[in-house]
Amino acid sequence: DVVMSQTPLSLPVTLGQPASISCRSSQSLLHIDGNTYLSWLQQRPGQPPRLLIFNVSRRFSGVPDRFSASGAGTDFTLKISRVEAEDVGIYYCMQATRLPFTFGPGTKVDIK
Amino acid sequence: EVQVVQSGAEVKKPGESLRISCRTSGYRFDTYWIGWVRQTPGIGLEWMAIVYPGDSDTRYNPSFQGQVTVSADKSVSSAYLQWNSLQASDTAIYYCARCSGHSSGCHYFDYWGQGVLVTVSS
Numbered sequence: 001d002v003v004m005s006q007t008p009l010s011l012p013v014t015l016g017q018p019a020s021i022s023c024r025s026s027q028s029l030l031h032i033d034g035n036t037y038l039s040w041l042q043q044r045p046g047q048p049p050r051l052l053i054f055n056v057s058r059r060f061s062g063v064p065d066r067f068s069a070s071g072a073g074t075d076f077t078l079k080i081s082r083v084e085a086e087d088v089g090i091y092y093c094m095q096a097t098r099l100p101f102t103f104g105p106g107t108k109v110d111i112k
Numbered sequence: 113e114v115q116v117v118q119s120g121a122e123v124k125k126p127g128e129s130l131r132i133s134c135r136t137s138g139y140r141f142d143t144y145w146i147g148w149v150r151q152t153p154g155i156g157l158e159w160m161a162i163v164y165p166g167d168s169d170t171r172y173n174p175s176f177q178g179q180v181t182v183s184a185d186k187s188v189s190s191a192y193l194q195w196n197s198l199q200a201s202d203t204a205i206y207y208c209a210r211c212s213g214h215s216s217g218c219h220y221f222d223y224w225g226q227g228v229l230v231t232v233s234s
Binding site: 033035037039041048049050051054055060092094096097099100101102103105106 | 227
């Protein structure tokens with residue numbers, strides 16, 4: 001299985017300041033079709049996960065543009081340009097290049 | 113508008129069977145995969161399986177193969193996750209989600225249900 005890791009696991013942030021989360025996979029996520037199937041999900045307290053980013057860097061419909069992502073191969077990053085109160089929650093990366101799909105352990109973002 | 117609505121919370125005893133459902137609307141059900149994800153406090157999110165309603169094709173995580181069955185019914189735009197014999201370790205929140213991707217593939221979960229808490233206790 002592809003093992004997904006994330007750093008940090010806990011990220012206290014100041015409102016209005018940037019935040020960055022790293023995700024690393026144990027194998028390249030480049031699919032034979034040329035795409036890289038790495039997505040980012042946000043889970044607010046008491047809510048189901050919500051898709052933020054798919055295919056490494058494509059923002060899903062309705063996601064604010066303060067969220068951006070990048071990466072390739074085995075190293076990926078999610079950035080929040082200016083953290084808002086509603087961004088509190090747990091952020092997961094997920095790979096869907098190889099079966100079984102796997103998730104990272106999650107990064108808990110809260111306000112300092 | 114795409115909507116994914118799951119059935120309600122369940123409390124079961126070990127050894128009992130269970131089927132939970134995932135009803136969708138707002139898109140053509142038989143042209144997208146539907147996936148199931150388990151969430152537990154200790155392990156986090158785990159992908160369990162996906163089903164393609166168009167032809168009932170399925171893919172399972174080996175960790176869940178033989179433990180659960182996924183299915184779909186096009187006539188009611190619903191997918192199902194079923195256990196024949198629950199164990200205490202099945203206590204978790206179960207999410208279904210529509211899976212989208214390149215050429216009708218499954219590469220990201222874009223619309224999620226609200227989750228079903230399944231509690232298995234004697």
